[in-house]
Every structure is written in C-alpha cells, then in structure tokens.
Amino acid sequence: MKKLFLIRCYEYSKIGCYLVILFIIFYTVASFKKMDMVIFPYNDMFSHPAPFKDLIQTNALYVNGKRVDITSRLYWKKDFMETSLRNYAAYQQNGQKVPLENYLNKKNYPEWFNQKVVPDPLKVAHWPRWYLQYAGYNQGFDSLSIYSFTMAKTINGLRVIDSELIYKERKIPGVTRFKK
Amino acid sequence: MIRNLFIKKEKYQVLLDSKNNIKIYRGIFCILLVEYLVMLFSGVTWSGLQGDTFFSIHVDPIVWLYYLTGLPAAILSSSWIGIFLDILTIGLLIFMIRYRGNQKVAIALFVLLACFYLTLTGYLTHRNYQSGIFWVVFPFMFSGKAKELAFDAVRYFLLFFYFSAAMYKLLDGALWYTMHFSDYLSGQFAPYFLEGNIGWRTHLNLFFVHHFHWAHFVYILSFILEIVAIVGFFTKRYDRLILLLLICFHIGDWILMDIGTVGQLAFLGLLFFRKVDTTSSE
Numbered sequence: 001m002k003k004l005f006l007i008r009c010y011e012y013s014k015i016g017c018y019l020v021i022l023f024i025i026f027y028t029v030a031s032f033k034k035m036d037m038v039i040f041p042y043n044d045m046f047s048h049p050a051p052f053k054d055l056i057q058t059n060a061l062y063v064n065g066k067r068v069d070i071t072s073r074l075y076w077k078k079d080f081m082e083t084s085l086r087n088y089a090a091y092q093q094n095g096q097k098v099p100l101e102n103y104l105n106k107k108n109y110p111e112w113f114n115q116k117v118v119p120d121p122l123k124v125a126h127w128p129r130w131y132l133q134y135a136g137y138n139q140g141f142d143s144l145s146i147y148s149f150t151m152a153k154t155i156n157g158l159r160v161i162d163s164e165l166i167y168k169e170r171k172i173p174g175v176t177r178f179k180k
Numbered sequence: 181m182i183r184n185l186f187i188k189k190e191k192y193q194v195l196l197d198s199k200n201n202i203k204i205y206r207g208i209f210c211i212l213l214v215e216y217l218v219m220l221f222s223g224v225t226w227s228g229l230q231g232d233t234f235f236s237i238h239v240d241p242i243v244w245l246y247y248l249t250g251l252p253a254a255i256l257s258s259s260w261i262g263i264f265l266d267i268l269t270i271g272l273l274i275f276m277i278r279y280r281g282n283q284k285v286a287i288a289l290f291v292l293l294a295c296f297y298l299t300l301t302g303y304l305t306h307r308n309y310q311s312g313i314f315w316v317v318f319p320f321m322f323s324g325k326a327k328e329l330a331f332d333a334v335r336y337f338l339l340f341f342y343f344s345a346a347m348y349k350l351l352d353g354a355l356w357y358t359m360h361f362s363d364y365l366s367g368q369f370a371p372y373f374l375e376g377n378i379g380w381r382t383h384l385n386l387f388f389v390h391h392f393h394w395a396h397f398v399y400i401l402s403f404i405l406e407i408v409a410i411v412g413f414f415t416k417r418y419d420r421l422i423l424l425l426l427i428c429f430h431i432g433d434w435i436l437m438d439i440g441t442v443g444q445l446a447f448l449g450l451l452f453f454r455k456v457d458t459t460s461s462e
Contacts, residue, residue, distance in 0.1 A: 047348035076222035087305035
C-alpha cells in the first residue's frame with residue numbers, strides 16, 4: 001500500500017514536510033478569514049445565498065452618445081471590459097474609493113502602504129480615456145459618459161427601466177492618447 | 181522465467197508510462213501556450229494592459245506584498261516592458277515544450293505567470309479563480325523524487341479547489357435555497373440583453389431564470405461534479421474520469437454563467453498523468 005503523502009514527504013525532506021504542513025495551516029486560517037484570492041482561488045463563488053433581487057445592475061460606456069458594445073468580443077476582452085467598468089462605476093459611486101480603502105480606514109497602516117495598495121486618484125482620473133483606447137476608439141471624442149442601468153426581469157429578457165449617469169467627460173477632438 | 185517475464189513487462193510498462201508522460205507533458209504546455217495566446221489576442225496580457233491605471237485588490241496580504249513592490253504599476257507604465265514580458269513568456273513556454281524538464285526555465289515561468297496572474301486580477305478588479313495558469317508549472321520546478329511529491333501536492337491542491345467549492349455550496353446553505361441559482365443567473369447576461377446580443381445562450385439563461393426548479397437541479401448537478409473530486413484523494417485510478425467531469429462543469433459554466441475556462445485548462449490537464457516521470461531532462 002502506498003504511504004500517505006505527508007509521510008512520503010517527511011521521508012524525503014523534513015523541511016519540505018514542515019513547509020507543506022505550514023501551508024495547510026495557513027490555507028485553513030486564510031479560508032476562515034475569507035482570504036481566498038491568490039494561492040487561495042475564488043472557490044466560494046456563487047455559494048452564498050443572497051436575498052432575491054428583482055432588479056439587475058449593469059454599466060455601459062458611451063462615446064459621442066453612442067454605446068460601446070463589449071459582448072461580441074473575445075471572452076477575456078469582454079470579461080475585462082465588463083468587470084473593470086463595473087468596478088470603476090462603483091469606485092465613482094463610492095466617492096472615488098475602492099473597497100479595500102474601507103478596510104484600511106479601520107486600521108492604522110502607514111500612508112506609504114496605503115498608496116501602494118490602492119490606486120492613485122490622480123492617475124485613475126485618466127482611466128476612462130485609457131478604457132476608450134482599450135476598446136479600440138483611437139479617434140477624438142466630444143463626450144464620454146459612463147451609465148449605470150437598472151434592468152427588470154421580463155418574460156423576454158431583461159429590460160432597462162432606469163439609468164444613472166456615473167461619469168461624464170468632454171474632450172477636445174483628436175486628443176485622446178493618454179500620457180502618464 | 182515467468183518472474184523475468186513479469187519484470188520485463190513491468191519495465192516495459194514504466195517505459196510506456198514515461199513515453200506517454202512526455203506526450204501529456206508536451207500537451208499540457210501546448211494548452212498553456214494556446215491559453216496564453218488567446219489571452220494575448222484578447223488584450224489581457226502584459227502588453228494589452230499597458231497604461232491601465234485603475235486596480236482594485238482585496239484583503240489578502242499575499243497580493244499586498246506583490247503590489248507593495250510597485251512592480252505591476254512599473255510594468256504597465258511601459259509598453260516595451262509589456263511586449264518584452266509577453267515575448268519572454270511565450271518563448272519560455274516554447275522552450276518548455278521543446279526541452280522538457282528544465283527546472284530553471286520552469287522557475288522563471290512560474291514566477292512570470294504568477295506575477296501576471298496577480299497583475300491581471302488586480303487590474304481586472306475582480307477575484308479570479310483561474311490561478312491554474314501558474315500553478316500548473318509548479319511541479320516542473322523540481323526534479324527526481326521532489327518532482328513526484330510536488331506533482332502530488334499540486335494534484336491535491338487542484339482536487340481540494342473543486343472539492344472545497346462544493347463544500348462551500350453545502351456549508352453556506354446555497355444548496356438548500358431553491359431560488360438561489362436562478363437568481364444568480366438573472367444577472368450573468370445583463371450586458372448581452374442591454375446590447376441586444378441575443379442568442380441560444382441568452383435563451384437558455386432566460387429559461388433557467390423563469391424555471392427556478394430546473395436551475396436548482398443544474399446547481400445540484402454542478403455540486404455533484406465538483407464534489408466527485410474527493411475520490412481523487414484516495415486513488416488516482418479515476419483521475420481521467422474526474423477530469424472529464426470537471427471539463428463538463430466548466431463547459432456548463434461557460435454556457436450558463438458566461439465564465440470562461442481559458443487559464444484553467446492546462447492545470448486540469450495535470451489529472452491526465454498516470455505516473456510521474458521523475459527524470460529531470462529528456
């Protein structure tokens with residue numbers, strides 16, 4: 001009969017075995033602390049029962065009054081454009097703060113630390129223009145807006161029942177390239 | 181004589197396993213290369229994200245450590261660095277396919293892909309589960325007996341990932357809440373409905389949104405597909421069956437939830453190994 005993994009590990013290298021045990025302990029503690037990102041992949045996805053919601057939120061970017069469509073793009077591009085836009089809209093709605101800032105505000109981390117783990121608002125101000133370029137719009141624009149849509153479930157799908165302007169920018173045509 | 185025959189047969193089997201492993205090994209790195217190329221053409225690799233200034237990370241000190249170095253911002257500030265890192269990643273992947281078992285290259289590739297994963301998740305502003313894109317390289321950083329143990333460790337990690345996902349569904353109570361999955365599904369295709377990009381997946385989505393009992397049945401089915409991974413903790417005999425079931429799970433994930441699998445496929449491929457080849461080079 002084959003020996004257990006940890007026993008085989010111990011026989012090969014004691015230090016290696018201790019590291020594996022340390023990793024298991026760390027993983028267990030981290031899981032209880034809901035630190036499930038890096039070496040802790042997002043395996044609790046869709047496991048939390050949430051209160052039933054009738055209304056759905058989504059966002060879209062408009063250039064010169066025309067919507068920038070994302071769903072016909074390759075999966076990763078679509079996923080990136082959808083998720084980052086949603087979180088940028090949330091960032092704007094949350095007084096230009098990412099969720100981590102709410103956590104850091106309760107702790108006493110030094111300022112240099114906070115500056116590294118949360119985005120610089122001055123740099124983030126350029127993000128919509130970067131996003132536009134990322135979406136493949138390299139021409140000038142008159143207006144750039146981000147809207148949040150509230151959609152209701154109907155028998156034929158989701159229907160927009162409300163919209164909210166999240167961000168608006170007017171720009172001189174022809175000057176779109178973002179420079180750091 | 182009979183004993184000798186058995187030994188010969190055993191040796192032949194080992195040889196066969198080893199040759200088979202080489203094919204699987206190359207297959208896994210070919211899948212990883214294709215996955216990276218798909219991401220490259222989608223514009224979410226180093227060069228694609230150049231100039232991005234908005235990121236959002238979560239309460240996770242491991243990620244903080246990486247962002248504290250200032251590396252992600254520095255890399256994304258220059259398109260040349262991005263292009264260089266993309267070329268380097270593809271080059272190392274091709275090298276790994278051609279010269280199997282090179283540990284130093286595997287270490288470099290592991291670090292590079294881990295950094296890429298951390299950067300992508302931060303700038304994607306979303307916790308992403310496809311960490312397999314760098315974990316898959318982990319066993320190849322070792323040689324000999326250590327390689328075999330590292331392979332087993334990563335294999336357990338892979339199995340635990342899916343098994344724990346099933347356990348979360350059970351312990352958090354979602355499995356007993358019949359409206360749960362139907363409710364989640366209703367938001368998954370919102371941009372498609374907004375843009376009027378309607379097709380068979382949105383129709384299927386609508387069906388499950390309006391028939392929550394069927395949706396719950398599918399949710400239970402996904403739970404079963406994930407919890408089957410526990411079998412792998414006791415035997416390697418059914419690894420390929422588990423792999424097949426997990427691929428079915430991911431296909432369902434894409435059809436119903438619009439969650440892609442690119443980034444995780446090569447990692448799943450580790451379940452295809454029958455026996456680990458412990459030789460360090462070809």
